[in-house]
Amino acid sequence: MLLRDGVDLQPFNTMALAAPAAHFVQVRSDAELQAALALAEGESWPVTLFGGGSNVILAGPVPGLVIRMASRGRRVLSRGTEQVLIEAEAGENWHQLVCWSLDLGLSGLENLALIPGTVGAAPVQNIGAYGVELCDCFDSLQALDRQTGELCWFNREDCKFAYRDSRFKREAGRYVILRVRLSLARQPRLAVGYAPLAEAWKATGLQVPDARVVAALVTGIRQSKLPDPAVLPNAGSFFKNPVVAVEQAQGLAQRFPAMPQFAQADGSVKLAAAWLIDQAGWKGFRDSAAGVHSEQALVLVNHGGASGAQILQLAARIRADVLARYGVELEQEPPVIGSL
Known part of the structure; x- marks a missing residue:
């Protein structure tokens, strides 16, 4: 475990926002994690x-200790007649895990192909x-x-999953997901x-289910609509799809018949945040280095050199405009x- 001071976190976030971490360490095992946490406590x-x-979204300097989960490992735990149980360490790349599962001939993750991030972050956001x-x-x-220093197992009910949400998001900072x-x-x-x-899928003409084909189709769709962070830095979908009461939805349908x-x-x-932002005229908008992707209104991008403050200011303008036009409050997805 190598402790470093004043590390720029720009290489470690897909929005490519520059921000120094007062102290930084990468941990590759449970023991290194516990040592890092003990150091921070001390x-x-x-x-x-x-x-x-x-x-x-990095808004500015990050005080204290930044711990980057870099654990690796994936394995098959058991094989049943219908299901196979696999396990992956928190630092594993998510898309690589999807590809590995397909190589094993397994189905279930194909629709989640090419989602950026790590395995440990996936349950926090309940990626979808x-x-x-x-x-x-x-x-x-x-x-x-x-809080207790204990290693705990959580089943599906324990995690309290919801749309882009979980107990780990609501209790941010308490738990460190290990595997x-x-x-x-x-x-x-x-x-x-x-x-x-x-x-x-229909265009393929295939009659037999094939998880690999679905993963390839999903990958193609994502690549056609979402910018590659390595080419145009971004943090994926910036806003959640808002959920409103049926009465409000009916009123919006009368005013905007084309609204999904x-x-x-x-x-x-549930309403489509991308449609709201697009119809409000924000898709493709750019203010200096901060902008909205030209093909996907949900994605805010860094055209080069944008600060966290600039990205957040643009997001605030979009939220205010959508609220004024439709009476719908957009919720930011990335923390x-x-x-500042």
Whole structure:
């Protein structure tokens, strides 16, 4: 475990925002993590946990100790007649885990291909795409409880998953996820109902379910709509799709008949944040180095040299405009780290 001071976090976040960490360490095992946390406690340093840096906005200098999870390892734990249980360490790259599961002939993660970030961050956000969420194939995870120092296992119910949410997000900072277990199917159980994916699947003409094909289609769709962070820095979807009461949705439908609406099981209605932002005229907007992607209104981008403050100021302008036009409050998806 190598402790470094004054490390620029720009290489460690996909938005490529420059911000110094007062102290920085990468940990590759449970023992190194516990040693890093003990050091921070002894020095009275606040702790910030970092994974792939794909869902975070750095607003400025980060005090205390930044711990980057760099543990590696993935394995098959058990094979049943229908399901296979796999386990991956928190520092594993998510997309590489998806590809590995496909190499094993397993199904369940294909719709989540090419989502940036690490395995340990996936349950926090309950990542999802094209009609599938992590919780759909989640089995359990092990985490370190920083309040008690205990290693704890959490099943699906314990995690309290919701749309882009979990107990680990609501109790930010308490738990450090160490490893994740997923239950995947031996036979393909494809979810291709999401419109763009359904069209792409139909175009293949295939009659036999094939998880690899679905993963390739998802990858193609994402690459056509979302910028590669290595080329145009971004943090993925910047806003959640807002969920409103059915009465508000009905009123919006009368005023804006073309507005996409999706009924939810609890009676509420989910709206498309991208549509709201696009219709408000923000897609492709640029203010200095901060901008909105020209192909996907949900994605804010760094054209080079933007600061966290500039990105957040642009996000605030978009939120205020959407609220004024539609009476809908947008919620930012990536958390903010550091001080302005």
